[in-house]
Amino acid sequence: MNRADLRLALENQNVRAFLRAIRLGEGTSGDDGYNIIVGGGHFAHYVDHPRVRIWVPRYKVWSTAAGAYQIIARTWDGLVEQYGFPDFSPECQDEAAVALIAEKRALRHVKDGNIEKAISLLGGVWASLPGSDDGQRDEPMENVLAEYAKFGGVLQTSLG
Numbered sequence: 001m002n003r004a005d006l007r008l009a010l011e012n013q014n015v016r017a018f019l020r021a022i023r024l025g026e027g028t029s030g031d032d033g034y035n036i037i038v039g040g041g042h043f044a045h046y047v048d049h050p051r052v053r054i055w056v057p058r059y060k061v062w063s064t065a066a067g068a069y070q071i072i073a074r075t076w077d078g079l080v081e082q083y084g085f086p087d088f089s090p091e092c093q094d095e096a097a098v099a100l101i102a103e104k105r106a107l108r109h110v111k112d113g114n115i116e117k118a119i120s121l122l123g124g125v126w127a128s129l130p131g132s133d134d135g136q137r138d139e140p141m142e143n144v145l146a147e148y149a150k151f152g153g154v155l156q157t158s159l160g
Contacts, residue, residue, distance in 0.1 A: 001102050003083050006095040009107060017153030018110045018118065019069075019097055024147040025128025025139035026070045034090040038065035046089040049076040059136055069097040069126070100125050113156040115148055116141070 009015050023029045028036045035042050043050035043066060050066050051073045064073040067088060071079075079085060079099055085092040101107045101118070104125060109118040119141070123132035130141040145155070 001099065003085075003095060006083070006098045006102075009098045009102070009111070010094055012111050013152050014113050014154060015098065015101075015107070015110055017148045017151040018101075018115065019094060020151040021115075021144045021148040021153070022097065022126055022129070023068050024143060026068070026126065027128075028068045028070065029147070033068040034093055036067070036070075038063045038070060046087050046092075049073050049088050067093045069093060069100075071096060071100075075100075113154050115145060115153070115155060119144065 020029065023033055026033075027040070028034070032042065035044070035046075037043055037050060037052050037054060038056060039054045041052070041054070043052065049064070049071070051064055052066065053062050053064055055061075056063050065071065066073075068090065071093070076088070076096070079096045083095070083099060085096065098107065101110060101122065104121045106118040106121040109115070109121070119129050120131065123129050123138075126132070127136040128139050130138050130144060132138045149155070
């Protein structure tokens with residue numbers, strides 16, 4: 001998979017809707033979601049991942065999570081190495097999220113609207129997804145599915 005493949009996947013309505021559903025649990029669903037740092041702070045530019053290390057008392061961990069999909073700096077660096085993302089812009093963040101979905105072999109399920117199957121494969125990527133065992137707060141399945149539907153996602157059971 002290359003950046004052209006990632007951009008092509010973003011043309012799929014179910015993929016776009018699923019990305020919005022991920023953002024719900026990550027606390028980045030608002031208009032400013034692409035520039036949020038873990039804990040609710042903001043960063044000012046998209047030149048690179050902000051790499052701000054924040055102590056998260058609720059979970060007793062340090063984190064560099066940032067952006068719409070709360071990608072940590074180490075994960076971002078691996079994605080940049082693999083895909084050559086030039087910056088941390090919203091477009092690159094969306095492509096990176098699709099890359100992470102594809103890496104877990106969940107992209108086909110997202111495209112097909114088999115969201116519960118996709119979520120079962122992605123719990124280790126986004127701790128906020130239902131059923132994740134990372135010990136963090138996870139979003140209830142009904143909320144994720146409602147957000148997915150709100151942004152035009154079609155569940156497989158609803159497909160012709």
